[in-house]
Amino acid sequence: MAFASVNPATGAVVQTFEAHTDKEVEERLHRAAEAFAAYRWTSFAERGHSMVAAAELLESELPDIARVLTTEMGKTFAAAKGEVAKCALTMRWYAEHAEGLLADEPIETSAAQSYVRYQPLGPVLAVMPWNFPLWQVVRFAAPTLMAGNVGLLKHASNVPQTALLLEDVFRRAGFADGVFSTLLVGSGDVAGLIADDRIVAVTLTGSEAAGRSVAGTAGQYLKKCVLELGGSDPYLVLASAALDRTASTAALARVQNNGQSCIAAKRFVVVEAVADEFNERFGAAMAGLVVGDPMDPATDVGPLVSEAQRAEVAGQVDDARQKGAHVVCGGTVPDGPGWYYPPTVLTGVTPDMRAFEEEIFGPVAVVEVASDLDEAIALANRTSFGLGSSVWTGDPAEVAACVERIEAGMVFVNAMVVSQPEMPFGGIKRSGYGRELSHLGIREFCNAKSVWVA
Numbered sequence: 001m002a003f004a005s006v007n008p009a010t011g012a013v014v015q016t017f018e019a020h021t022d023k024e025v026e027e028r029l030h031r032a033a034e035a036f037a038a039y040r041w042t043s044f045a046e047r048g049h050s051m052v053a054a055a056e057l058l059e060s061e062l063p064d065i066a067r068v069l070t071t072e073m074g075k076t077f078a079a080a081k082g083e084v085a086k087c088a089l090t091m092r093w094y095a096e097h098a099e100g101l102l103a104d105e106p107i108e109t110s111a112a113q114s115y116v117r118y119q120p121l122g123p124v125l126a127v128m129p130w131n132f133p134l135w136q137v138v139r140f141a142a143p144t145l146m147a148g149n150v151g152l153l154k155h156a157s158n159v160p161q162t163a164l165l166l167e168d169v170f171r172r173a174g175f176a177d178g179v180f181s182t183l184l185v186g187s188g189d190v191a192g193l194i195a196d197d198r199i200v201a202v203t204l205t206g207s208e209a210a211g212r213s214v215a216g217t218a219g220q221y222l223k224k225c226v227l228e229l230g231g232s233d234p235y236l237v238l239a240s241a242a243l244d245r246t247a248s249t250a251a252l253a254r255v256q257n258n259g260q261s262c263i264a265a266k267r268f269v270v271v272e273a274v275a276d277e278f279n280e281r282f283g284a285a286m287a288g289l290v291v292g293d294p295m296d297p298a299t300d301v302g303p304l305v306s307e308a309q310r311a312e313v314a315g316q317v318d319d320a321r322q323k324g325a326h327v328v329c330g331g332t333v334p335d336g337p338g339w340y341y342p343p344t345v346l347t348g349v350t351p352d353m354r355a356f357e358e359e360i361f362g363p364v365a366v367v368e369v370a371s372d373l374d375e376a377i378a379l380a381n382r383t384s385f386g387l388g389s390s391v392w393t394g395d396p397a398e399v400a401a402c403v404e405r406i407e408a409g410m411v412f413v414n415a416m417v418v419s420q421p422e423m424p425f426g427g428i429k430r431s432g433y434g435r436e437l438s439h440l441g442i443r444e445f446c447n448a449k450s451v452w453v454a
């Protein structure tokens with residue numbers, strides 16, 4: 001089996017890599033277990049020193065690394081540079097804060113002393129997706145390594161260059177052999193890895209199907225599991241929203257990462273009072289986006305990751321159109337090389353259409369109109385997902401109602417949903433469970449040990 005890195009802008013194979021043999025996988029598991037035995041007792045200062053060195057490498061090699069991201073999965077070069085910079089920032093944040101986040105937590109009881117101590121668990125397996133090929137891994141690896149665990153990465157099969165590049169960065173930054181390793185294996189090998197006694201926990205970012213499979217195996221072997229799955233985030237536009245900024249941010253929120261982000265706004269729920277005005281501005285903003293070569297600084301939206309992914313998105317739009325939805329803009333697969341798809345806006349989407357319930361992983365927006373706040377919140381919650389949500393309003397009472405009643409792991413008010421190291425990131429319902437980033441993320445793979453001294 002070989003892993004190919006294919007440029008979505010051209011369809012050309014950039015590089016191929018042979019899968020690791022069983023023996024190579026065994027060696028990496030062995031090294032991870034050996035490394036953990038020593039690494040767990042290293043100080044936060046030592047770990048932080050290597051983590052900052054890793055951040056420095058990302059910063060000094062930023063354009064080269066960003067070019068790999070762009071040519072391997074198609075995000076714009078500008079977005080790729082932003083992703084690399086954010087990874088460095090997150091490494092620095094955890095290097096600085098891990099010790100404080102994992103400090104003993106005193107608890108008042110009748111004991112002379114009682115507290116919680118956070119200790120590492122061991123080798124953690126990360127099964128990761130291609131859409132933010134560096135960021136998804138770093139937001140797992142930075143807290144996990146700073147907590148004293150070691151990491152094994154099974155990256156998506158189409159981003160082997162990024163997977164190997166990151167392993168190399170951690171090695172050059174001074175982390176001991178086995179502290180962070182990449183396994184070039186297929187998804188069919190994941191269950192066997194979870195079952196291995198040396199793996200203590202698993203984290204997956206990816207689709208629902210992968211989530212079911214990984215959580216099932218983790219359950220069978222009683223291993224801790226974190227799941228970051230899909231989303232169909234609502235973007236609520238309420239009557240007092242500042243429409244200019246609301247509409248321009250709406251377009252950005254939908255097409256970020258060429259529309260392939262779990263926290264992209266996907267369903268735009270607009271109250272009747274401002275629907276015409278918002279729709280006009282939003283449609284114009286979407287139609288005005290520049291689609292093209294992701295290396296070109298003028299490009300807003302690059303290609304989708306693969307031909308299959310574009311066919312999936314085109315199928316969801318065609319299904320809606322055939323069943324009576326209105327295609328306000330876009331909706332047609334362009335001729336020529338590269339897996340491009342235009343920014344598209346759909347209205348009149350009904351429950352019999354795939355676009356109603358499925359996550360659309362491409363630059364396609366579904367706009368729905370609500371009569372008032374209550375209906376807007378009901379529409380926002382009418383999904384099996386529960387990752388992020390964005391609310392636009394100038395009314396504090398509406399802010400309070402949305403924060404309280406929207407069923408999602410994250411609510412952003414007058415801002416699009418983003419991830420950053422200080423804030424917990426994760427979802428509810430079929431978007432998964434557990435949290436990444438912040439104090440919660442670093443504690444996911446720790447033993448919260450209760451200590452009672454009478």
Ligand code: NAP
Pocket residue numbers: 127128129130131132136154155156157158185186187188190191205206207208209210211213214227228229230231261262263359361387427431432
């Ligand atoms: P995917 O097909 O589920 O792949 C994700 C990872 O899981 C890959 O490494 C893949 O390996 C592996 N995998 C797939 N099926 C598996 C199985 N049955 N058992 C074990 N591992 C399996 O997802 P994707 O299409 O690459 O990524 C898009 C999805 O990820 C979207 O739904 C998106 O919303 C979600 N996502 C969520 C978040 C979040 O934070 N919540 C962030 C980003 C993306 P192979 O590549 O070898 O198949």
